[in-house]
Amino acid sequence: MLTNVTLEEACELITGNLIPLPGQSVALAEAAGRVCYQDIYAARDLPPCSQSAVDGYAVAMGDEVCNQFQLKGNLGPGDYPDFSLAPGQAAGVVTGGPVPPGTRGVIPWEFAEVKGEYITTTKALNPGDNIKPRGEDFRRGDIVARRGNIVGPGLVGVLAACGNGKVKVFARPKVAVLGLGRGIVPYHAVPAPGETRDCNGPVLEVLARREGAEVLGVETAGHMESAGGRECLKKLLRKADVVITTGGAASGAYDQALDLIRQTGARVLFWGVRIKPGSHSGAAVLDSRLIVSLSGNPAACVVGYHLLVAPALRALQGLDPQPARFDAVCKNRWPKKGGTRRFVRGYISRNQNQWQVNFLPGQKSSMLRSLIDYNALIDLPAGHPPVEEGQRVSVIPLFTL
Numbered sequence: 335m336l337t338n339v340t341l342e343e344a345c346e347l348i349t350g351n352l353i354p355l356p357g358q359s360v361a362l363a364e365a366a367g368r369v370c371y372q373d374i375y376a377a378r379d380l381p382p383c384s385q386s387a388v389d390g391y392a393v394a395m396g397d398e399v400c401n402q403f404q405l406k407g408n409l410g411p412g413d414y415p416d417f418s419l420a421p422g423q424a425a426g427v428v429t430g431g432p433v434p435p436g437t438r439g440v441i442p443w444e445f446a447e448v449k450g451e452y453i454t455t456t457k458a459l460n461p462g463d464n465i466k467p468r469g470e471d472f473r474r475g476d477i478v479a480r481r482g483n484i485v486g487p488g489l490v491g492v493l494a495a496c497g498n499g500k501v502k503v504f505a506r507p508k509v510a511v512l513g514l515g516r517g518i519v520p521y522h523a524v525p526a527p528g529e530t531r532d533c534n535g536p537v538l539e540v541l542a543r544r545e546g547a548e549v550l551g552v553e554t555a556g557h558m559e560s561a562g563g564r565e566c567l568k569k570l571l572r573k574a575d576v577v578i579t580t581g582g583a584a585s586g587a588y589d590q591a592l593d594l595i596r597q598t599g600a601r602v603l604f605w606g607v608r609i610k611p612g613s614h615s616g617a618a619v620l621d622s623r624l625i626v627s628l629s630g631n632p633a634a635c636v637v638g639y640h641l642l643v644a645p646a647l648r649a650l651q652g653l654d655p656q657p658a659r660f661d662a663v664c665k666n667r668w669p670k671k672g673g674t675r676r677f678v679r680g681y682i683s684r685n686q687n688q689w690q691v692n693f694l695p696g697q698k699s700s701m702l703r704s705l706i707d708y709n710a711l712i713d714l715p716a717g718h719p720p721v722e723e724g725q726r727v728s729v730i731p732l733f734t735l
């Protein structure tokens with residue numbers, strides 16, 4: 335078993351042992367935010383025929399410029415022309431309506447005077463003026479999205495315009511959360527003296543949902559003997575793609591996570607990561623199922639989630655597992671120097687043209703305080719000296735981009 339691996343090694347071991355989930359067809363309205371399973375091509379030309387860009391008069395002419403035309407018909411909204419225009423003829427058209435064959439351009443009604451069955455135009459017309467040619471936006475067969483693209487509102491619009499009622503997207507990863515800390519009880523229970531309410535479970539549930547997962551359940555098994563805990567973990571592994579355990583991850587007398595995971599027959603990928611907080615994290619695989627064991631201390635649990643679980647959930651959905659990253663200028667100082675690589679919870683914001691970051695208060699791994707406002711992790715390398723205000727640091731944005 336690999337122990338005390340770097341974060342990069344841990345991520346590679348996790349993502350290298352995952353197979354992206356299968357595709358499923360979902361209704362267009364349900365597809366937004368999901369990940370395309372396959373390349374998608376335009377099913378028709380858009381617009382499907384030559385259309386007018388203005389309300390006015392479609393006119394036909396030969397090579398000679400003319401400004402007087404005989405009105406041949408009038409097309410209202412929803413009408414389709416059953417006639418063509420010969421040079422010298424015109425027809426009333428509406429914005430987005432089809433123009434009759436033979437149309438050279440469209441004159442907005444503001445630049446036309448109607449007298450009886452004739453119109454006189456008061457503006458010169460160039461060929462193609464105010465016409466949206468067929469297929470100007472998309473040609474049938476044009477690629478509109480690639481496998482791995484997130485379905486955004488614009489793509490929903492294109493697919494709706496093409497008449498695609500369904501989209502094939504990656505299945506959502508099914509996630510279950512299991513609290514293994516001793517004396518941890520569900521948050522809605524009244525804890526006896528010495529017991530602690532489970533707060534990691536609900537936090538992980540919310541975080542995993544944000545990453546596109548379907549959360550099957552949040553359970554606690556720290557009160558169970560080994561056999562009970564093992565059966566509980568096995569049960570969750572039968573239905574979930576990813577089981578996140580929290581607590582019981584260190585190597586004390588009451589820490590049972592590693593033991594329980596081994597008892598299921600899972601192959602441990604690593605145990606212990608050279609980061610703080612979150613050093614007591616590990617991962618294992620059973621068939622195509624992933625188990626990630628996170629610390630019980632709430633902030634360590636959350637940091638472990640962002641750095642180890644979120645990349646796995648992205649990889650399962652066909653996305654790049656790597657989080658975004660950029661430099662930001664510190665707005666306050668971090669007085670501690672550090673031997674281990676540290677992930678500090680920060681708050682990033684834009685100031686004029688640059689990103690800035692605040693180190694948030696309450697950074698002990700046992701404390702929840704920094705988690706109220708955090709929207710980024712500040713990556714301080716091993717052996718870093720104290721960080722001064724105005725210095726640039728590397729940040730991983732979490733909820734803002």
Ligand SMILES: Nc1nc2c(c(=O)[nH]1)N[C@H]1C(S)=C(S)[C@@H](COP(=O)(O)OP(=O)(O)OC[C@H]3O[C@@H](n4cnc5c(N)ncnc54)[C@H](O)[C@@H]3O)O[C@H]1N2
Nearest residue numbers: 513515516530532533534581582583584589629630631634
């Ligand atoms: N002798 C040592 N003790 C500890 C070490 C160490 O290296 N040697 N490491 C410390 C660090 S760092 C961390 S982080 C924790 C990791 O502990 P575990 O992951 O084994 O978690 P537990 O012991 O079960 O609980 C720790 C702490 O977290 C609370 N907890 C647990 N689960 C939950 C939950 N679901 N919701 C809310 N709070 C939870 C639990 O009550 C404890 O207070 O170990 C240190 N000790």
Ligand code: MOO
Nearest residue numbers: 611612613634699
């Ligand atoms: O793993 Mo503990 O989280 O180092 O704080």
